[in-house]
Amino acid sequence: MSLVYDYYEHFLTFLYRGGPVIIVICCTSVLMWTLIVERYWFLFRVLPGREEQARQEWSGRSERSSWYARRIREQLVSEINEAMRQNLPLIKALVTVLPFLGLLGTVNGMIHSFEVLRVFGTDNARGLTAGIAEALFTTLTGLLTALSGLYFSVNLHRRADQERERLFDALQLDNAPVGAATPDLPHGGR
Numbered sequence: 055m056s057l058v059y060d061y062y063e064h065f066l067t068f069l070y071r072g073g074p075v076i077i078v079i080c081c082t083s084v085l086m087w088t089l090i091v092e093r094y095w096f097l098f099r100v101l102p103g104r105e106e107q108a109r110q111e112w113s114g115r116s117e118r119s120s121w122y123a124r125r126i127r128e129q130l131v132s133e134i135n136e137a138m139r140q141n142l143p144l145i146k147a148l149v150t151v152l153p154f155l156g157l158l159g160t161v162n163g164m165i166h167s168f169e170v171l172r173v174f175g176t177d178n179a180r181g182l183t184a185g186i187a188e189a190l191f192t193t194l195t196g197l198l199t200a201l202s203g204l205y206f207s208v209n210l211h212r213r214a215d216q217e218r219e220r221l222f223d224a225l226q227l228d229n230a231p232v233g234a235a236t237p238d239l240p241h242g243g244r
Contacts, residue, residue, distance in 0.1 A: 079156065079199065089145050097217070119227055135217075145206075148203065149200050159189065160192060163186060163191075164189050165185075167181075170182050
């Protein structure tokens with residue numbers, strides 16, 4: 055129980071040192087990491103079932119070489135691709151916002167320092183350094199959370215691209231018989 059209390063004390067010190075902006079950074083970071091974990095859950099737990107369902111639907115078709123079959127194949131891949139990319143733009147936006155929140159904390163800490171200078175002059179070094187520490191601490195926190203999220207955001211985008219290509223390869227088109235006329239577009243249109 056003492057260990058939990060120590061962590062709680064460290065967390066409160068962390069919040070106190072960062073000022074009010076650190077709470078916003080922490081909430082934004084928690085949201086970002088929740089979305090990242092959800093996307094990995096989808097990729098490793100949900101996606102294999104959806105891909106198998108698409109494979110079964112594709113292999114159940116009697117004809118897999120016409121223009122219509124190609125569109126159905128594209129639709130199957132597109133639906134899964136859309137599901138894979140859900141929340142990725144939001145994760146990317148949160149990764150982009152976190153350094154700016156750190157910058158907001160920097161400005162807030164510097165305003166605090168200048169306020170101490172205005173009221174006490176240079177006589178209150180402790181108050182002056184507290185504002186500077188707040189400024190640097192929020193900047194560091196915003197940058198660290200953004201950098202950690204950036205790696206996983208890029209990784210999720212890369213995995214989505216790879217899964218899309220893998221699914222396209224798995225849903226093979228049949229070759230049309232030699233000499234058979236299979237137009238790319240219905241009714242010979244362009």
